[in-house]
Amino acid sequence: MTNKIVQPKTSIILFGATGDLAKRKLYPSIYSLFLSGKLSDNFVVIGAARRPWSDAELRENVKKAIEETHLSNERIDEFCQHFFYLPFDVTNTESYLKLKHKLEELEAKFEIPGNRIYYMAMAPQFFGTIAIQLKKEGVTQSEGWNRLVIEKPFGHDLPSAQKLNNEIREAFSEDQIYRIDHYLGKEMVQNIEVIRFANAIFEPLWNNRHISNIQITSSEVLGVEDRGGYYETSGALRDMVQNHLLQMVLLLSMDPPIRLATNEVRSEKIKVLRAIRPISTDEASDYFIRGQYAAGEISGSEVPGYRQEKNVKEDSTTETFVAGKLLIDNHRWAGVPFYVRTGKRMAVKSTKIVVQFKDLPLNVYTQKSEDMTIHPNLLVIHIQPDEGITLILNGKKVGLLGETIPVDLEFKNNSIDGVNTPEAYERLIYDCMLGDATNFAHWDEVNLSWALIDPISKAWAESNEEIEQYVSGTMGPKSSEQLLSNDGFKWWALKDL
Numbered sequence: 001m002t003n004k005i006v007q008p009k010t011s012i013i014l015f016g017a018t019g020d021l022a023k024r025k026l027y028p029s030i031y032s033l034f035l036s037g038k039l040s041d042n043f044v045v046i047g048a049a050r051r052p053w054s055d056a057e058l059r060e061n062v063k064k065a066i067e068e069t070h071l072s073n074e075r076i077d078e079f080c081q082h083f084f085y086l087p088f089d090v091t092n093t094e095s096y097l098k099l100k101h102k103l104e105e106l107e108a109k110f111e112i113p114g115n116r117i118y119y120m121a122m123a124p125q126f127f128g129t130i131a132i133q134l135k136k137e138g139v140t141q142s143e144g145w146n147r148l149v150i151e152k153p154f155g156h157d158l159p160s161a162q163k164l165n166n167e168i169r170e171a172f173s174e175d176q177i178y179r180i181d182h183y184l185g186k187e188m189v190q191n192i193e194v195i196r197f198a199n200a201i202f203e204p205l206w207n208n209r210h211i212s213n214i215q216i217t218s219s220e221v222l223g224v225e226d227r228g229g230y231y232e233t234s235g236a237l238r239d240m241v242q243n244h245l246l247q248m249v250l251l252l253s254m255d256p257p258i259r260l261a262t263n264e265v266r267s268e269k270i271k272v273l274r275a276i277r278p279i280s281t282d283e284a285s286d287y288f289i290r291g292q293y294a295a296g297e298i299s300g301s302e303v304p305g306y307r308q309e310k311n312v313k314e315d316s317t318t319e320t321f322v323a324g325k326l327l328i329d330n331h332r333w334a335g336v337p338f339y340v341r342t343g344k345r346m347a348v349k350s351t352k353i354v355v356q357f358k359d360l361p362l363n364v365y366t367q368k369s370e371d372m373t374i375h376p377n378l379l380v381i382h383i384q385p386d387e388g389i390t391l392i393l394n395g396k397k398v399g400l401l402g403e404t405i406p407v408d409l410e411f412k413n414n415s416i417d418g419v420n421t422p423e424a425y426e427r428l429i430y431d432c433m434l435g436d437a438t439n440f441a442h443w444d445e446v447n448l449s450w451a452l453i454d455p456i457s458k459a460w461a462e463s464n465e466e467i468e469q470y471v472s473g474t475m476g477p478k479s480s481e482q483l484l485s486n487d488g489f490k491w492w493a494l495k496d497l
């Protein structure tokens with residue numbers, strides 16, 4: 001049986017077409033969709049930004065972006081013929097009227113029935129203005145569907161997220177809004193649900209009777225690069241934990257949805273999010289610790305500390321590393337800590353989930369000899385850069401002594417080394433074209449996640465304590481180890497898994 005690929009006829013209006021995200025992620029992803037046959041001839045991309053580019057200049061830049069990320073440039077000229085540029089100032093009414101006419105003209109030419117994606121690849125302070133103006137100037141009054149894709153960050157804290165949400169909801173309904181969390185587009189993040197809900201061996205064990213703790217690590221080798229200005233207002237907690245890491249916690253902990261429909265999955269995620277134990281400002285340090293990278297060595301080269309980076313204050317207290325413990329107060333998870341950790345300038349670029357199972361109540365092998373240790377069973381989900389699953393069991397060590405040894409059952413996806421993110425965007429853009437919002441964050445998720453995170457940010461903002469430094473190229477500050485050892489656990493070394 002062959003599945004016919006659906007090719008939605010769509011206009012994509014890309015606000016921020018001259019920017020970094022468009023260049024590094026969006027153009028390569030749209031090109032991949034084109035090459036894989038998911039775009040028909042009936043699509044256009046209108047790039048909007050202030051720079052006075054022409055269509056030819058936009059196309060040159062699109063080409064360049066693709067050449068930097070793709071191995072081939074097959075049919076590139078044909079692809080670029082679908083790109084048009086509109087000099088645009090988001091605060092200027094005239095710009096929206098021009099956009100409306102441009103859309104009508106191009107949709108007639110490319111036979112697109114008014115289906116429009118407005119992609120906000122711009123600084124977040126513009127999101128609300130653009131949404132409101134699109135409606136006010138009648139751009140959203142097309143015959144087809146209109147969808148708004150919102151990049152992160154969705155607010156800076158709960159009040160700012162609520163304000164932004166109110167603004168965009170003036171112009172778009174919740175089911176027209178697609179809040180991007182690119183981790184939800186990653187192959188192995190999407191695989192979490194399959195591993196859990198399509199395997200008879202895991203679901204019966206997926207609870208506090210059999211699991212002792214779950215560890216989620218997303219470590220990066222890169223520093224803040226050119227994003228010091230943004231990062232100073234964000235830090236690792238807002239940049240990674242509030243969204244990507246929490247989303248992974250939800251996928252690992254939610255109950256099985258009654259069916260794989262957007263609202264059913266979202267409702268299970270929201271239910272479990274509501275069960276996460278709130279952490280007050282006073283108790284924040286019992287659950288979350290932070291650190292900041294100091295100078296060090298990575299791959300044999302010296303790298304500067306965070307405070308020496310461009311656009312970073314020399315006495316900055318912004319955290320570049322976070323480790324935390326979340327407890328879920330429901331029947332399934334009571335007593336099982338979910339540990340999360342993320343940071344920049346760490347030893348490896350790696351995102352992994354480790355599900356650690358409980359020890360057997362009685363083990364005849366450890367009984368036999370005091371020297372004998374039994375390794376706990378671990379299920380490792382490799383999100384990136386390698387993609388796959390490892391189940392670590394105990395087997396018999398070859399020989400006469402009847403000793404045990406950890407053995408791995410391993411499955412590896414064939415992934416393209418290190419080029420995970422464009423694929424994530426590719427999936428999410430296509431989902432949006434299809435009207436499937438399952439892998440986007442609903443407002444209730446964003447709302448509850450900020451409510452959880454805000455008291456921790458507040459505790460850190462009010463703290464007079466010096467932020468703990470960690471040497472670049474390590475796995476973070478000492479307090480991160482302490483967080484787990486206090487509970488009798490340790491972070492599993494990523495390189496050994």
Ligand SMILES: NC(=O)C1=CN([C@@H]2O[C@H](COP(=O)(O)OP(=O)(O)OC[C@H]3O[C@@H](n4cnc5c(N)ncnc54)[C@H](OP(=O)(O)O)[C@@H]3O)[C@@H](O)[C@H]2O)C=CC1
Pocket residue numbers: 015016017018019020021022024048049050051088089090091120121122123124151152153
């Ligand atoms: N870059 C990344 O890796 C990631 C980015 N994001 C998010 O994506 C969004 C965009 O980020 P990024 O591409 O890095 O930002 P950039 O600063 O590189 O790009 C900003 C874009 O906005 C345009 N712009 C600025 N002001 C105006 C204006 N008044 N009217 C019209 N256009 C304007 C700029 O073009 P011009 O100067 O020509 O007007 C440019 O195209 C942000 O929300 C960011 O948080 C999210 C994840 C990763």
Ligand SMILES: O=C1O[C@H](COP(=O)(O)O)[C@@H](O)[C@H](O)[C@H]1O
Pocket residue numbers: 152218220239240351420421
């Ligand atoms: O959203 C973000 O994610 C990246 C890490 O993404 P990954 O796909 O490479 O794991 C992070 O570098 C950035 O600071 C953050 O804004």
